[in-house]
Amino acid sequence: MxxxxxxxxxxxxxxxxxxxxxxxxxxxxxxxxxxxxxxxxxxxxxxxxxxxxxxxxxxDAPPWRVLAVAWRLAEESGAPLAPALDRIGGALRELERLGERREVLLSGPRATVRLVAALPLLSFGIGALLGFNPLGVLLSPAGVALFCGGGTLLGGGVAWARMMRRRVERADRVDGIECELVWVALGGGAAPETASRRVVDAIDEFGASWVRFDRFVSDGLLATTIRTAAATGVSLRPLLLEEAAGARARAHAELEQAAERLGIRVLLPLGLCVLPAFVALGVAPVVISMLGGM
Known part of the structure; x- marks a missing residue:
């Protein structure tokens, strides 16, 4: 947008x-x-x-609130609104691409979970065609125990995988955004201190959770960049954009590594919960029914 x-x-x-x-x-x-x-x-x-x-x-979502902060700062400072939206839009698009990559990494394990969850019905059908009665086994006391244990394992495995995914998604962020917001606030000619105060006020007003207040402390990236520009005579706005790009690249690399690790870690609930659930719900009843028939 x-x-x-x-x-x-x-x-x-x-x-x-x-x-x-x-x-x-x-x-x-x-x-x-x-x-x-x-x-x-x-x-x-x-x-x-x-x-x-x-x-x-x-x-009520972090990307919308960051966009609202940028919009407000451009209006208050008199800075051109279009360049500010371009910068914020580019940052949000990078994060969106990361989410798409995470979906690709998780598509295989997710499809495996769905397949394994459907296999017990297939095994029941094959058992019935062979003349056995696996459903009758599940109605016995031992079968009820298998059904409860297998259902618990299957539900726990799916919930475990979802929890791992949500934990990684909650870590999504756009680092360096405070530098770009100050860049926007400086667009109307305000002093760095005034621009920083405007950014903090807008963040507080809209509750932009991606921009933490500790980024504005005296030893933070933003304050260090402002001091460097003042000491060297370098133009502050280009320096802010450079620092923002560097911080975002580092954060993006960390988030991408987390997404790749998630694609591997999600196999843990698959192996410990989902596959044993298939054995309990699909394999064991058929085997017990076959042995009973023999």
Missing amino acids: ARRCAVLLRGGVPATRVCAVLDREAAEKEHTERDTTSLRKIAARAARGDPVAEAIAAE
């Missing part, structure tokens, strides 16, 4: 009408249901008179 907003703004669309235009485009094109719903909600709030930044921040 951010980059599309920047294109519309450069094309002459007023900032107050950008959300309405995006809403109309979303209705005409194929979008995910979540994206379409969010755009329509934002457009509805803006149409009834809410400031655009507040309309965006009302969508």
